[in-house]
Amino acid sequence: MSYPPNYRYTREHEWIRLENDTAAVGITDHAQEQLGDIVYLELPKVGDRFSATQPLGTVESVKAVSDIYSPVTCEVVDVNAELAAHPELLNQDPHGAAWLVKVRLADRAQLDGLLSAEQYEAYIAEEAVKSDK
Amino acid sequence: MKKARPHVNQNEGLIFEHSSPGKRAWQLPPLDVPEVDPAAALGGDHIRESIGGFPEVSEVEVVRHFTRLSTWNYGVDTGLYPLGSCTMKYNPKVNEVVARLEGIAGVHPYQPDALAQGCLKILRLLSGCLLEITGMEAITLQPAAGAHGELTGILLVRAYLESRGNPRRKILIPDSAHGTNPATAAIAGYQVENIRSNALGTVDLDVLRRAVTEEVAALMITNPNTLGIFEENIGAIAEILHARGAQLYMDGANMNALVGMVRPGDAGVDVMHLNLHKTFSTPHGGGGPGAGPVGVKKHLEPFLPVPVLEKGAGGRLRLIHHRPQAIGRVRAFTGNFGVLVRALAYILACGGNGLKAATQDAVLNANYIRKGLEDVYDLPYKQPSLHECVFSDRLQAGHGVRTGDIAKRLIDYGFHPYTVSFPLIVHGALMIEPTESESKEELDLFIEAMREIAREAEQEPQTVLAAPHTTRVGRLDEVTAARRPILRWQEPIAE
Amino acid sequence: MRYLPKSDIERRQMLEALGLGGMEELFAHIPAEIRLSRPLNLPDGVSEMEVLRYFQKRAGENAAGYVSFLGAGVYHHFRPVVIDSLISRGEFYTAYTPYQAEIAQGTLQSIFEFQTMICQLTGMEVANASMYDGSTALPEAVLMAARITGRRKVAVARSVHPEYRQVLDTYTRFQGIQVRELEYDREAGTLAPFTIDDGVAAIVLQSPNFFGIVEDLERAAEMAHAAGALLIVVITEPVSLGLLKPPASADIVAMETQALGMAPSYGGPYAGVIATREKYVRSMPGRLVGQTTDAQGRRGFCLTLATREQHIRREKATSNICTNQALCALMAAIFMTVYGKEGLRELARQNLAKAHYAASRLKLKFSGPFFNEFVVAGGKTRALLDKKILGGLDLRKFYPELGEALLVSVTEVHTRQQIDELVGGLA
Structure with missing residues (x-):
């Protein structure tokens, strides 16, 4: 799966996509592939506030749990309700239909500190080499 | 395939699917006292309708149902069960017989000590054997399982450090540890700091030296560790911890590799738990019950959970329920006594x-x-x-x-x-x-x-x-x- | 040593294959200063006959021939013999936790049946595969309520088993959870009127309570829910549920299942269980078995929702519990199957009738409704001991405020004649 060039990425495998004055947050295709079949998500409530790198939820496969970190300092304005009944969406369309939350950013400049698609792909390639050793 | 062959494998539904009204597997003696109207005795509001969905089956069906289910299981009695870290050893049959003797299985935990001397003697003899095997100086047989023993042990550390002015904040745990270790530390109110193993798969002394600060309450170490490798530096590890006033906790999950060869107490361990269902052959039962006694050095003894066994006047054994510094009670009654009986039967049969x-x-x-x-x-x-x-x-x-x-x-x-x-x-x-x-x-x-x-x-x-x-x-x-x-x-x- | 299946010749062959000259060499890498250089100071191993003899002798020193009316959380009920016969199958008792579902369907299905029957009995929607016992199930339930509500205070009835409350103190002390006691009515023995503030995570109530008195759970649930708290119901005598309304108004049930087919065994092993509503299942500790299918669509069972547990979540787990008490849960499942819908009700009726027959001629401390256990005012047990009767539990050590009082439990195992002797001795 390709990594959309208009998204920003984190080293913890989240993506963020700017939409007017809010942004959608999700986890990357690489992350869902590493986790395997996703069975459950724990997501925040509308109105919850997070600072950058703070965990905003968890994602579970049968035998693993991972924290989802907020890419930026933000307030949650919408939560993807579809996912509670259909966590498999995260495996099927991680960069699209399976967005997790929409947030209002505290400071747009924080996006500049995140990775571009190209940088993120280089980063996961590098990680793959490391873990092979 | 030399060993496995398909064998008779009955199909069998859920017990509820066998149920039909009027079938029964029970019979009680006729009631020899006057009937009591439940609604009158308990209040009409308190009485239930029948237990919806509860099975109604015959005795033959009960026996066949559970016997068929059993044939879908694999046990140590079936063959080699090489589940690492779980120590699936043979569970001697005589252990089951002695644990079911009427004078043992029928004893109520609130029988007066004077009328439970046989049980108390069993507890005392088992305690003595486990202390000799581990080189520890005092023991509690209360914890119901390994993880429960861990919690007891870490609470002992906490109470001891608290008595010296500061319970501290952190527990160090090697990255090779069982998941129960960090979970236990968290339940006992500690932060967990993971310690990276070195290239040999053991605790890195330099990493440890840097990690042990005045904030550290204890290191939880499994020895031999989960790779089956003996932590050869256990003595030095104990010294590093003790020099900073921290305690060495040993997870005894793998004690079956050491019995008769190494005593953790001789290697500087302050507190440890044993899994009687691993090292001492009590059956795993499909996931329990087990027992997780905790051995300690003298300085932790005042904090042991109640009840504590004592020898009173005239050689009478008794349980002490009030001790000023005890961490409290970790379980009601007297521990998983039936499991303790089996472990002692194993120790007696094996001998040193x-x-x-x-x-x-x-x-x-x-x-x-x-x-x-x-x-x-x-x-x-x-x-x-x-x-x-x-x-x-x-x-x-x-x-x-x-x-x-x-x-x-x-x-x-x-x-x-x-x-x-x-x-x-x-x-x-x-x-x-x-x-x-x-x-x-x-x-x-x-x-x-x-x-x-x-x-x-x-x-x-x-x-x-x-x-x-x-x-x-x-x-x-x-x-x-x-x-x-x-x-x-x-x-x-x-x- | 008869438990070791190898001959010395085979040991030598194996050592040779490893290029070793002797057993000690397997341990040569362990530093000499911590190796034990002497034999263990334990007696030599003995024969099966001698093992039996030792334990038979100890068994004879535990009130042999006495009739016991002790209860207080551990009950003398008849254990149908099929229980021991079935759990003695090696495939059940020598198996481990059913991680490899394909060869553990026996354990898994029996636990699924146990979970189901606990739900049917308690009116809850989910039950776990069991906990160590009732006394440790209670603090686990309290920690669960704290997680669900985000609150750090609990209000616990003083009529909850005193040793359970002590265990709760041990578990909660370092979690920053405050435990407050709720008084009982000195006349009725039921929960006294109380108020709670909205910082309370849960009200904990036992029914029948430690004095044997049946509590009004619905009223307690209303009180709890009005304050945004949960109601935790403790049950130590599940046979009572053959007659009593299930605690369906509770949010969490923490139950001891000893009465369902486990011998008193001087305190254990037993099995606790936590049951709750479906919406709280992710906050629940302990193992769970779920139903699923294989690739051919055949029904099967497996451990599920394991991500709550310590081996995955480590320091963030819902509990540090690793094992359940599968074999004890199996005993309970067999017990419940043997008695079933009609039998458990009849068993409960006999308990009720016998306890009330005994109580009708004694002076009781409390006026509240009771099932098979009650508190006798006064209560001299010495004379009873001479008649080889264990007359009940002296309550002074737990409830000094009651003065002389005895907690007496009467079940289906007691004959009219035994009850008459008890009453004669106490009156």
Whole structure:
């Protein structure tokens, strides 16, 4: 799966996509592939506030749990309700239909500190080499 | 396939599906006192309707149902059960007989001490044996399981440090540890700091020295560790901790590698738990009950949970329920007494020499398997093995076959799988612990099966990937089970 | 040593295969200064006959021939013999936790049946595969309520088993959870009127309570829910549920299942269980078995929702519990199957009738409704001991405020004649 060039990425495998004055947050295709079949998500409530790198939820496969970190300092304005009944969406369309939350950013400049698609792909390639050793 | 053969395997539904009104497996003697009207005695508001969905079956059906279910299980009585870290050794039959004697199984925990001297003598003798085996100085038999023992042990550390002015904040745990260790530390109110193992798979003394600050309450160490490797620096580790006023906790999950050879108490350990269901042969029962006694050095003794056993005047044994510095009570009554009885029966039957011989055989067996497989499976850590050996699936992964697949294929060869994907520091781990209970023939068959599976992984990986082929059900859909949990049977809705 | 299956010749062959000259060499890498250089100071191993003899002798020193009316959380009920006969199958009792579902369907299905029957009995929607016992199930339930509500205070009835409350103190002390006691009515023995503030995570109430008195759970649930708290119901005598309304108004039930087929065994092993509503299942500790299918669509069972547990979540787990008490849960499942819908009700009726027959001629401390256990005012047990009767539990050590009082339990195992002797001795 390709990594959309208009998204920003984190080293913890989240993506963020700017939409007017809010942004959608999700986890990357690489992350869902590493986790395997996703069975459950724990997501925040509308109105919850997070600072950058703070965990905003968890994602579970049968035998693993991972924290989802907020890419930026933000307030949650919408939560993807579809996912509670259909966590498999995260495996099927991680960069699209399976967005997790929409947030209002505290400071747009924080996006500049995140990775571009190209940088993120280089980063996961590098990680793959490391873990092979 | 030398060992496994398809065998009689009755189909059997859920007990609820056998139920029909009017069938019964029970009969009570006629009531020899006047009837009491439940509504009058308890209040009409408190009385229930019948227990909806509860089964109604005959005695024959009860017996057949559970007997058939049992045939779908694999136990130590069935064959080699090389589940690493779990110590699936033989559970002697006489242990079951003595635990069920009327004068033992029928004893109520609130019988006065004077009328429970037999039980108290059993507790005292078992305590003495375990202290001699571990080199510790005092013990509680209260905890109901290993993880419960861990919690007790860490609370003891906490109470001791508190009595000296500061309970401290952190517990250090090596990255090879069982998951219960960090979970326990958290329940006891501590922060967990993980310690990276060195290239040898053991605790790195330099890393440890840097990590041990005045904030550290204790290090929880498993020795031998989950790789089956003895932490040779255990003495130095104890010194580093003690120099900073911290305590050394030993997870005794692998004590079966040490009995008669090494006593943790002699190596500077302050507090440790034992798993009687591992080292001392009490049955695992499909996941419990167990027992997790905790041994301590003198300085922790005042904090032991109540009740504590004491010898009173005239040699009478009694339980003390009030001690000023005790951490409190960790479980009601007197621990998993029936499990303690079985462990003592094992210790008496083995004796000092027999226990040592069991340790030696367990280590011999693990090394024999290691030797038999190290040319076909990757052995990531080459240090000497004690009671278990840990391979990785690196060589098979190239053919798309992972540790979980090899494990499933082992079932077709008539063995229970080893422990899969643990410890976490080995990617794709195969953790094999044969215990002392295996004959040379059984070990040779196991080695042959594992070698055959390695060949299959290379030449016909599909056979391995689709395993098991001989069981009543195939690999189950765990994903759907977790996405849409069905956790009880419900009566079908009538049309 | 008869438990070791190898001959010395085989040991030598195996050592040779490893290139070793002797057993000690397997341990040569362990530093000499910590190796034990002497034999263990334990007696030599003994024969099966001698093992039996030792335990038979100890068994004879535990009130042999006495009739016991002790209860207080551990009950003398008849254990149908099929229980021991079935759990003695090696495939059940010598198996481990059912991680490899394909060869553990027996354990898994029996636990699924146990979970189901606990739900049917308690009116809850989910039950776990069991906990160590009732006394440790309670603190686990309290920690669960704290997680669900985000609150750090609990209000616990003083009529909850005193040792359970002590265990709760041990568990909660370092979690920053405050435990407050709720008084009982000195006349009725039921929960006294109380108020709670909205910082309370849960009200904990036992029914029948430690004095044997049946509590009004619905009223307690209303109180709890009005304050945004949960109601935790403790049950130590599940046979009572053959007659009593299930605690369906509770949010969490923490139950001891000893009465369902486990011998008193001087305190254990037993099995606790936590049951709750479906919406709280992710906050629940302990193992769970779920139903699923294999690739051919055949029904099967597996451990599920394991991500709550310590081996995955480590320091963030819902509990540090690793094992359940599967074999004890199996005993309970067999017990419940043997008695079934009609039998459990009849068993409960006999308990009720016998306890009330005994109580009708004694002076009781409390006026509240009771099932098979009650508190006798006064209560001299010495004379009873001479008649080889264990007359009940002296309550002074737990409830000094009651003065002389005895907690007496009467079940189906007691004959009219035994009850008459008890009453004669107490009156």
